[in-house]
Amino acid sequence: MRPSLQVDENGRLKHFLSTEGLSAPILTQILDTAESFVGVGERAVKKVPLLRGKTIVNLFFEPSTRTRTTFELAAKRLSADLLTINIAASSASKGESLLDTLRNLESMHCDMFVVRHPESGAAHFIAQHAAPHVSVLNAGDGRHAHPTQALLDMFTIRRLRGDFTRLRVAIVGDILHSRVARSEIHALTTLGAAEIRVVAPRTLVPAQVEGLGVRVFHDMQSGLKDVDVIVMLRLQKERMQGGLLPSEHEYFRFYGLTRERLALARPDALVMHPGPLNRGVEIASDVADGPSSVILQQVGYGIAVRMAVMSIILGSHAAGTAGGAH
Amino acid sequence: MRPSLQVDENGRLKHFLSTEGLSAPILTQILDTAESFVGVGERAVKKVPLLRGKTIVNLFFEPSTRTRTTFELAAKRLSADLLTINIAASSASKGESLLDTLRNLESMHCDMFVVRHPESGAAHFIAQHAAPHVSVLNAGDGRHAHPTQALLDMFTIRRLRGDFTRLRVAIVGDILHSRVARSEIHALTTLGAAEIRVVAPRTLVPAQVEGLGVRVFHDMQSGLKDVDVIVMLRLQKERMQGGLLPSEHEYFRFYGLTRERLALARPDALVMHPGPLNRGVEIASDVADGPSSVILQQVGYGIAVRMAVMSIILGSHAAGTAGGAH
Amino acid sequence: MRPSLQVDENGRLKHFLSTEGLSAPILTQILDTAESFVGVGERAVKKVPLLRGKTIVNLFFEPSTRTRTTFELAAKRLSADLLTINIAASSASKGESLLDTLRNLESMHCDMFVVRHPESGAAHFIAQHAAPHVSVLNAGDGRHAHPTQALLDMFTIRRLRGDFTRLRVAIVGDILHSRVARSEIHALTTLGAAEIRVVAPRTLVPAQVEGLGVRVFHDMQSGLKDVDVIVMLRLQKERMQGGLLPSEHEYFRFYGLTRERLALARPDALVMHPGPLNRGVEIASDVADGPSSVILQQVGYGIAVRMAVMSIILGSHAAGTAGGAH
Numbered sequence: 001m002r003p004s005l006q007v008d009e010n011g012r013l014k015h016f017l018s019t020e021g022l023s024a025p026i027l028t029q030i031l032d033t034a035e036s037f038v039g040v041g042e043r044a045v046k047k048v049p050l051l052r053g054k055t056i057v058n059l060f061f062e063p064s065t066r067t068r069t070t071f072e073l074a075a076k077r078l079s080a081d082l083l084t085i086n087i088a089a090s091s092a093s094k095g096e097s098l099l100d101t102l103r104n105l106e107s108m109h110c111d112m113f114v115v116r117h118p119e120s121g122a123a124h125f126i127a128q129h130a131a132p133h134v135s136v137l138n139a140g141d142g143r144h145a146h147p148t149q150a151l152l153d154m155f156t157i158r159r160l161r162g163d164f165t166r167l168r169v170a171i172v173g174d175i176l177h178s179r180v181a182r183s184e185i186h187a188l189t190t191l192g193a194a195e196i197r198v199v200a201p202r203t204l205v206p207a208q209v210e211g212l213g214v215r216v217f218h219d220m221q222s223g224l225k226d227v228d229v230i231v232m233l234r235l236q237k238e239r240m241q242g243g244l245l246p247s248e249h250e251y252f253r254f255y256g257l258t259r260e261r262l263a264l265a266r267p268d269a270l271v272m273h274p275g276p277l278n279r280g281v282e283i284a285s286d287v288a289d290g291p292s293s294v295i296l297q298q299v300g301y302g303i304a305v306r307m308a309v310m311s312i313i314l315g316s317h318a319a320g321t322a323g324g325a326h
Numbered sequence: 327m328r329p330s331l332q333v334d335e336n337g338r339l340k341h342f343l344s345t346e347g348l349s350a351p352i353l354t355q356i357l358d359t360a361e362s363f364v365g366v367g368e369r370a371v372k373k374v375p376l377l378r379g380k381t382i383v384n385l386f387f388e389p390s391t392r393t394r395t396t397f398e399l400a401a402k403r404l405s406a407d408l409l410t411i412n413i414a415a416s417s418a419s420k421g422e423s424l425l426d427t428l429r430n431l432e433s434m435h436c437d438m439f440v441v442r443h444p445e446s447g448a449a450h451f452i453a454q455h456a457a458p459h460v461s462v463l464n465a466g467d468g469r470h471a472h473p474t475q476a477l478l479d480m481f482t483i484r485r486l487r488g489d490f491t492r493l494r495v496a497i498v499g500d501i502l503h504s505r506v507a508r509s510e511i512h513a514l515t516t517l518g519a520a521e522i523r524v525v526a527p528r529t530l531v532p533a534q535v536e537g538l539g540v541r542v543f544h545d546m547q548s549g550l551k552d553v554d555v556i557v558m559l560r561l562q563k564e565r566m567q568g569g570l571l572p573s574e575h576e577y578f579r580f581y582g583l584t585r586e587r588l589a590l591a592r593p594d595a596l597v598m599h600p601g602p603l604n605r606g607v608e609i610a611s612d613v614a615d616g617p618s619s620v621i622l623q624q625v626g627y628g629i630a631v632r633m634a635v636m637s638i639i640l641g642s643h644a645a646g647t648a649g650g651a652h
Numbered sequence: 653m654r655p656s657l658q659v660d661e662n663g664r665l666k667h668f669l670s671t672e673g674l675s676a677p678i679l680t681q682i683l684d685t686a687e688s689f690v691g692v693g694e695r696a697v698k699k700v701p702l703l704r705g706k707t708i709v710n711l712f713f714e715p716s717t718r719t720r721t722t723f724e725l726a727a728k729r730l731s732a733d734l735l736t737i738n739i740a741a742s743s744a745s746k747g748e749s750l751l752d753t754l755r756n757l758e759s760m761h762c763d764m765f766v767v768r769h770p771e772s773g774a775a776h777f778i779a780q781h782a783a784p785h786v787s788v789l790n791a792g793d794g795r796h797a798h799p800t801q802a803l804l805d806m807f808t809i810r811r812l813r814g815d816f817t818r819l820r821v822a823i824v825g826d827i828l829h830s831r832v833a834r835s836e837i838h839a840l841t842t843l844g845a846a847e848i849r850v851v852a853p854r855t856l857v858p859a860q861v862e863g864l865g866v867r868v869f870h871d872m873q874s875g876l877k878d879v880d881v882i883v884m885l886r887l888q889k890e891r892m893q894g895g896l897l898p899s900e901h902e903y904f905r906f907y908g909l910t911r912e913r914l915a916l917a918r919p920d921a922l923v924m925h926p927g928p929l930n931r932g933v934e935i936a937s938d939v940a941d942g943p944s945s946v947i948l949q950q951v952g953y954g955i956a957v958r959m960a961v962m963s964i965i966l967g968s969h970a971a972g973t974a975g976g977a978h
Binding site: 052053054055081083085086097100101103104105106107108109 | 693694695696697698699717718721722724725728729927928929931948949951952954955
Binding site for chain 3: 367368369370371372373391392395396398399402403601602603605622623625626628629
């Protein structure tokens with residue numbers, strides 16, 4: 001993967017495919033821009049005219065109402081025109097190739113593809129073959145990356161705790177199957193987190209993970225000790241093959257986040273989760289709804305982060321105008 | 327059901343769940359506001375900027391293209407941003423709970439949920455658990471209520487016949503399974519209709535219906551005599567369990583609205599139907615298309631009434647601006 | 653089919669159902685108007701306010717993501733409000749008749765129906781029964797017509813080659829099942845093309861085709877000789893009944909467009925195709941992607957042509973304002 005695929009010759013963000021390979025200044029630019037959009041969602045008129053007349057295409061190769069909704073809202077609040085195309089249900093049945101579908105959409109002067117795909121690397125492939133006027137935003141590809149989810153977590157942490165260099169962050173759960181975990185580790189590393197831990201059963205940790213600079217723990221007692229942020233992962237039941245885990249009940253017994261285990265972390269620790277929640281599987285309900293949980297704030301910040309990435313890439317963002325409703 | 331769930335401490339409409347428990351002044355405010363929107367649909371530019379920058383979510387737990395379309399049009403003509411979320415086909419498959427779905431949408435700063443649900447009471451449940459900044463509009467819940475349909479009928483009657491206190495209204499058909507009938511009876515009562523009749527076979531009349539102040543008839547001859555308005559209900563074939571009715575043909579023979587039966591009503595009687603029509607089952611085609619029928623006017627007024635409820639609830643309605651295209 | 657169904661008493665386009673029966677001045681008006689929209693797709697703000705406040709309904713009786721997308725984009729770039737209604741999946745299940753569905757949409761003050769239907773003649777039927785304020789745009793009906801596809805081909809030819817009266821055009825492939833071929837032949841005839849050829853196996857040529865003024869060829873060698881434009885048709889595999897063709901491989905051997913066969917045409921010949929491509933069936937990949945191919949330009953021009961038809965029919969088009977973004 002060439003890092004330069006995401007950044008153009010002038011150092012500007014062209015595609016947003018992965019947190020891997022993006023510099024701290026670019027990640028920080030996204031977070032700063034998102035800051036200017038947080039207020040938009042709280043105004044009477046939740047809309048800015050920045051992307052008026054731009055065409056953004058939700059190109060979904062696997063269904064995800066939740067993810068589709070967040071990008072649709074972000075596009076609409078930037079005043080862009082949005083098309084949603086479910087590829088599985090459309091041209092595939094007429095046998096058109098993926099590249100022909102892309103060429104067609106490009107010829108219709110679409111400006112951005114938001115790509116969701118069950119296969120790792122799909123968003124990179126599409127970006128490599130896209131026309132020069134088109135940008136690609138990865139909305140989740142297989143086990144590989146989910147960079148807007150990672151950045152909204154970074155945004156949440158920075159907004160609520162400030163400086164990354166003092167923070168210990170634990171990512172807990174199914175690291176092996178999680179595109180979120182991978183994207184988080186890269187982002188936290190780039191932003192200079194003091195310590196990144198992964199906490200998971202041996203069967204759910206990828207072989208090479210220590211090479212990424214993380215500390216690996218197999219029990220919650222030591223893994224959560226004194227951390228500032230706990231990122232719980234969703235147990236991707238639909239992705240797990242038999243034999244990796246004994247049962248959901250067993251999983252919760254060893255790796256579920258309970259109030260007792262939360263008490264091992266620092267008193268002001270944040271509890272995060274990308275959703276949707278499996279209550280009683282990876283997280284106890286009273287923790288998910290408790291005072292340490294910032295899970296719902298994350299959702300709101302997620303719209304601001306997606307607006308930031310869209311507006312930076314489509315080149316219309318000017319810090320001075322983002323705040324001006326219209 | 328607390329009446330106060332629909333109205334806030336200042337007496338303003340907060341949720342619109344049922345015609346039951348709403349006062350005559352509130353129902354009249356909706357009808358008056360709708361009056362100001364009737365003209366919007368007939369202008370060259372069928373759009374007003376009242377709800378620009380508001381986010382309205384069509385939250386449909388059962389499919390209904392027809393109902394979805396009317397709310398979508400109403401929202402777009404008010405310049406709101408609209409999301410459509412089909413719950414059965416989305417997060418349910420990932421096991422997310424209804425309340426978690428709601429919390430997520432609230433965190434994205436959605437302003438209104440238009441809820442369609444196969445179970446009675448679902449819209450109330452959602453309103454009870456919604457965040458303070460979110461309003462709920464019931465677009466039909468099980469057998470319970472369909473208040474915008476009832477109010478568009480009230481609007482049609484008032485516009486074409488004026489004063490309710492002189493009117494005899496007959497509601498004909500499957501009262502037992504009809505959320506429309508229930509909502510109509512409450513609205514007509516509140517608005518002071520002179521007489522409300524229900525006309526149905528014994529098997530399709532709910533046990534307690536006379537307690538609502540209606541007169542019950544089991545034959546069309548006496549039921550339609552001298553009425554000013556006839557509201558035909560759709561025979562909800564998909565909701566009926568075996569044994570309640572002999573056959574559609576039999577039903578039409580006893581309860582179908584024919585020209586002969588229509589002649590029993592007053593000469594200027596209005597014929598109404600919520601649609602979609604079962605021609606030849608509950609209504610003869612020549613009556614549905616005849617001079618007494620106002621069925622299609624109802625559809626157009628329905629957009630105006632939905633615009634009225636949305637704009638009153640979202641607090642932007644000012645009588646002086648509704649008429650100003652932009 | 654009365655020609656007057658498409659044109660009103662003042663000679664203005666009312667419905668766009670077929671290229672058959674439309675005069676050269678009307679076809680030329682559409683092409684001229686499309687010319688003014690080509691630039692819109694290339695601007696930073698790809699949007700003009702011409703149809704603001706108009707309601708356009710995509711009424712699709714068979715799925716076609718590709719066609720739906722082009723009309724949706726055209727409507728949005730004209731600032732119209734767009735509804736998409738998939739009829740098979742909606743009211744049909746509640747047994748509502750087509751005409752009742754239309755009456756309902758008309759009562760909601762919709763301005764235009766874009767109709768896609770598997771049966772020939774469906775768009776005409778709907779136009780015949782539509783209310784006076786509603787226009788119908790045929791987006792493909794059975795084997796009958798696909799007039800916007802034909803006009804975008806005319807637009808492409810005119811833009812790249814100018815005067816029709818000097819041009820020889822060959823239409824190659826499954827003429828029998830192609831609504832595109834039928835619409836092209838009428839348009840080319842009206843616009844005065846010097847020679848129209850169809851090239852196809854005997855089993856895929858309709859019996860009466862010579863009556864339309866075309867020359868029929870059954871081999872590529874003579875059919876492509878010295879032509880200026882080659883319109884390849886998609887092999888409609890899903891429409892073909894057994895026995896008309898031996899195999900895809902066999903078809904390509906005799907009727908596929910290869911570089912060798914393209915060399916029979918004039919050196920500057922254009923290669924066109926309505927998409928989606930069956931690469932290696934009706935066209936070789938190196939020809940589809942080669943220097944003579946204008947297949948992707950066609951797609952972009954298609955948006956401009958659809959914008960032209962919509963804006964002419966809905967009566968808001970003024971040549972002087974189309975260029976003004978807003």
